[in-house]
Amino acid sequence: MNKITPGAAPRPDEPQPDLAAAVRRLSHANVLVVGDVMLDRYTYGDVHRISTEAPVPILTIEREVALPGGAGNVVRNLTALGAATAFISVVGDDPAGQDLTGLIGGHSNVEPWLLVQGGRTTTLKTRLLAKGQQLLRADREQTDPIHPKLAERLVRIALDAMAATSVTVLSDYGKGLLCGDVPAKIIEAGRKMGRVVVVDPRGADFSRYAGADVVMPNRQELAAASEMPVDCEAAIIAAAQSLRATHGFGAVVVTLGNDGMTLVDASGWQHFPAEAAEVYDTSGAGDTALAMLSAALAVKHDLSVAVRLANLAAGVSVGKVGVSVVREADLLHALTPQRSALRKIVSCEEAAEQAERWRHRGWRVGFTNGYFDLLNPGHIHLLEQARAACDRLIVGVNSDSGTQRLKGAPHPIQPEAARAAVLAGFAFVDQVCVFDTDTPEALIENIRPDVLIKGANHVAEEVVGAERIRDWGGRLLLVELTDETSPPAAYSPVP
Structure with missing residues (x-):
């Protein structure tokens, strides 16, 4: 396994890292993202009356916005940092797939490989909102594994792209892309090439990601995968250590929402309290943290610094409305919050x-x-x-x-x-x-x-x-x- 050597918890007499300088280096990152892409469609409007047909609000539509979601949102956040990104995913031959191809292909610093599977339904999430309040979400998706031949092609492309990037991200949303031995083949290739592999896992079976350098489960995913309680800090650390031992992970970074993040690796553990000053919307914060962590590792930042930046980025993200990206300027402002004209x-x-x-x-x-x-x-x-x-x-x-x-x-x-x-x-x-x-x-x-x-x-x-x-x-x-x-x-x- 490609070893990442993190720094120990800083002692009072140790110099603290220059996080602002660390943020400015992120634009030099080169990252490969492999994962489930989806189309997030937001329909905004206003509600003035209730329908006479049924006791439901009538939304008067004002505007509609379509954005890449899932692994596509990880790519959006990487490009917002200025990082060069290769992106591999699968879409269907439907309007949502065509929209995603256009949206992702429009980024100048993204090399997209959106493979098309005939007859497959592209994941589409449609949200209806009024005055910042979500009224309804309607999903259209297909979650069975992608076609075996397409999976083989995807792995071949991923192995070629890994040679030109520093970090590979597996963004698993459980929509059928990272099924079977696809994750294992990519992780094995990363080990042989000396590339760091970061995984955003899904489901309770983490054996599919065995040997990954970093996995980023949330509290619920950690509990399901370890089959251990996670009701306190000591329990979280014990569960993460169990996963490391069982699956050979280099490090486990547990995202804890309002409680921040906890890093567990070979040198011990560190906890990073939440950075958010105000919480408006938690949508996409995990993708933001994943993108930040990966970009930081891609420019050779120490793992503990990468987690600090990921935690900071998540805090900035939840202070925004909707699935918004976090940019360098946002991070620098958060690091130096004093008012300046x-x-x-x-x-x-x-x-x-x-x-x-x-x-x-x-x-x-x-x-x-x-x-x-x-x-x-x-x-x-x-x-x-x-x-x-x-x-x-x-x-x-x-x-x-x-x-x-x-x-x-x-x-x-x-x-x-x-x-x-x-x-x-x-x-x-x-x-x-x-x-x-x-x-x-x-x-x-x-x-x-x-x-x-x-x-x-x-x-x-x-x-x-x-x-x-x-x-x-x-x-x-x-x-x-x-x-x-x-x-x-x-x-x-x-x-």
């Missing part, structure tokens, strides 16, 4: 995720945008009035290239980094994101603000996003300008 500057994706979290807490989210090239009192007046109309304000800023396209030379006078930093320094601005498109239409669509704010020099019908915001119950606010706004760069007729 520059931390308000986020990507457009992060702004949309934060807006969803704020709405989940019942806060009204406002959005305004502009060039904000040379700030004047009129700009500040607009921003103050915008913040007064909502609980949290997101400001979109035209990028340098976008500003030059729309306004021509010599604009912008100030580079986008400087313009964003100045805006972030105001207490009445909660987040700033730079967008490169000519209009903020796509950004507004993703953030879905409750209030869209512009200067009163705009005509309501011409404001980008004004028509769409009414579709989800939001409103447009036109703020009266002050005499100091001349000429108003932020309120340019260009949307």
Whole structure:
């Protein structure tokens, strides 16, 4: 078995690892993921009445989102860290399989091998949600083992891909991919090639994963596989040690939800308390932890450091709404939580995720945008009035290239980094994101603000996003300008 030598529990006189530096190395990881992929479809809407046909709520659909789930969510989290990923799975020749092929193939740093089995049903999970509350989940799936010939082909591809990657992840969701001797063949190949194999197990029979370097069961899986109680720390450690001895695992990392994680290996055990400050949604946290652990091992981090990062990533994940990925910036922010104005500057994706979290807490989210090239009192007046109309304000800023396209030379006078930093320094601005498109239409669509704010020099019908915001119950606010706004760069007729 390829041995991973973890560090012992740190003593007070030992130097602590630089976790921020460890996080920055994760983008150099190269990981192979083999596992069950599924399509997660989210249908969002609102409920205003009960059906007359049956005592059930009527969901008025506003939008639908489709994401790769299962092992596909592990891949999403790896790519969010910047890691290069090879992905091997099986889909059916159905619309869900086609959607997954398109979604996963769209990632630039993923090498996908989605094998197609004719007549097989691709796992599809459809969730109906209103105001952050899941009303119903409907599953369509087929869990019998994949065709033997397809399994042989899958193993051959996996062995070739292992040669080009540092860590192999077996993400078992019990949907028929990692059945029979498929896990054993991959683990044996990893041993011969000197590759680390990490397993997210399923079911009570862990003998299928014998010889794996790391297995990551949760509390319930640990109890089922060991047939031992897990009602206290000592019992958890004993059960994990039993699994190591029985199946030759290098290490067992037990995920314990709100209680954190426990690592048991040849040198003993370490417990890592949960890192979450606030819990919004636990969906996908296990996939996030698995991706983080694997990426950390791929860049040769010590196992105890890898578990600390996985525990941290899980804590960040449950602080998000829905199955959201965890990025480098999220981890660095969690490691240095002190408030800083520059931390308000986020990507457009992060702004949309934060807006969803704020709405989940019942806060009204406002959005305004502009060039904000040379700030004047009129700009500040607009921003103050915008913040007064909502609980949290997101400001979109035209990028340098976008500003030059729309306004021509010599604009912008100030580079986008400087313009964003100045805006972030105001207490009445909660987040700033730079967008490169000519209009903020796509950004507004993703953030879905409750209030869209512009200067009163705009005509309501011409404001980008004004028509769409009414579709989800939001409103447009036109703020009266002050005499100091001349000429108003932020309120340019260009949307």
